[in-house]
Amino acid sequence: MIGNDVVDLDLAKVQSNWRRKGYLDKIFSPAEQTLIATASCADEMVWILWSMKEAAYKIDNRITSIRNFAPASLVCSLALSNNEMNGSVSIQDRVYFTKTSVLPNYVHTIAAPVFDQLSKISIKIYSQPNHPIDYKSMAAGCVSHHGQYLALVY
Amino acid sequence: MSNEEIIHKLKPIITTYAPASAALENLNEESDFIKDLNINSANLVDIILDVEEAFGITIDNTSMEKMLTVKASIEVIKEKLSEK
Numbered sequence: 666m667i668g669n670d671v672v673d674l675d676l677a678k679v680q681s682n683w684r685r686k687g688y689l690d691k692i693f694s695p696a697e698q699t700l701i702a703t704a705s706c707a708d709e710m711v712w713i714l715w716s717m718k719e720a721a722y723k724i725d726n727r728i729t730s731i732r733n734f735a736p737a738s739l740v741c742s743l744a745l746s747n748n749e750m751n752g753s754v755s756i757q758d759r760v761y762f763t764k765t766s767v768l769p770n771y772v773h774t775i776a777a778p779v780f781d782q783l784s785k786i787s788i789k790i791y792s793q794p795n796h797p798i799d800y801k802s803m804a805a806g807c808v809s810h811h812g813q814y815l816a817l818v819y
Numbered sequence: 820m821s822n823e824e825i826i827h828k829l830k831p832i833i834t835t836y837a838p839a840s841a842a843l844e845n846l847n848e849e850s851d852f853i854k855d856l857n858i859n860s861a862n863l864v865d866i867i868l869d870v871e872e873a874f875g876i877t878i879d880n881t882s883m884e885k886m887l888t889v890k891a892s893i894e895v896i897k898e899k900l901s902e903k
Contacts, residue, residue: 681861687871691864691883715861733884734863811859 666727666806667786668761668776670719672712673812675770683711692718692736700743712772713750713765717741720776721754721761723807728759728778751783771814791815820900822848825893832869833889836862848890863887876900 689698697714704710718739726732743752750765764783765774775786793813805817830846837843837856852858867883876899885891
C-alpha cells in the first residue's frame with residue numbers, strides 16, 4: 666500500500682494563512698514548529714511537513730479504517746539532502762517512510778509502510794490543463810490533487 | 820443553543836472555505852467537510868479556529884479529531900459551550 670500528496674505552492678499561498686494565530690499549534694508538534702522556524706524557507710517547510718502527514722495518513726486510513734482529523738498526532742522526522750528529503754511519519758506505533766521532492770511550484774511526498782518500497786514507486790504528475798480526464802480508471806495506488814497538479818503513484 | 824442556531828452560525832464560516840456547490844447550499848447535519856463540501860484539509864484548521872472565535876470556546880486536539888462533519892462539529896460545540 667502506498668500514499669502520496671501534492672501541494673500546489675501557489676495555491677497554498679492564497680488558500681492557507683499558516684501564520685494565523687493558533688494555526689501551527691493545531692497541526693504541528695513543538696519539534697516540527699522548530700523545524701519550520703529555523704528553515705531557510707518557512708513556507709516550504711510547512712508544506713513539506715503537511716504533505717508528509719497527508720501521504721502517511723492516506724495509507725494509515727486505509728489500513729486501520731480510522732477516519733479522523735488529528736494532524737498533530739502524526740509525528741514527522743526528516744533528513745535533508747539536496748532537493749530530496751527522506752523522512753518518516755509515526756502514528757502511534759505505526760511508521761510510514763516518506764520521500765519528498767521540492768520543486769519551485771509544488772511539493773510532492775510519497776509514502777510507504779516499508780522503506781524499500783519507496784524506490785519502487787513510480788510517479789506521474791500532471792499540471793493543468795494536461796490532466797488525463799479518465800485518471801479515475803487509471804488504477805493508481807493513490808491519487809492526490811491540489812490546484813494545478815494531479816499526482817498519481819503506482 | 821439549538822442545532823439550527825449552531826448551523827446558522829456555522830454556515831458563513833464553512834462558506835468561506837468551501838467551493839460553491841449544491842452540497843454547500845443544502846448544508847445540513849449530514850454534510851461531510853471533505854467528501855461532500857470539497858474543503859481542502861489544510862482549511863479544516865481554519866474552520867476550527869473560526870469556530871473557536873465565533874463560539875468563544877477552545878477546541879482541544881482530541882475533540883478536533885472528530886470534526887469532519889457538521890453533525891460532529893455541533894456535538895463538539897455543544898459540549899464545549901456546556902463546559903463554559
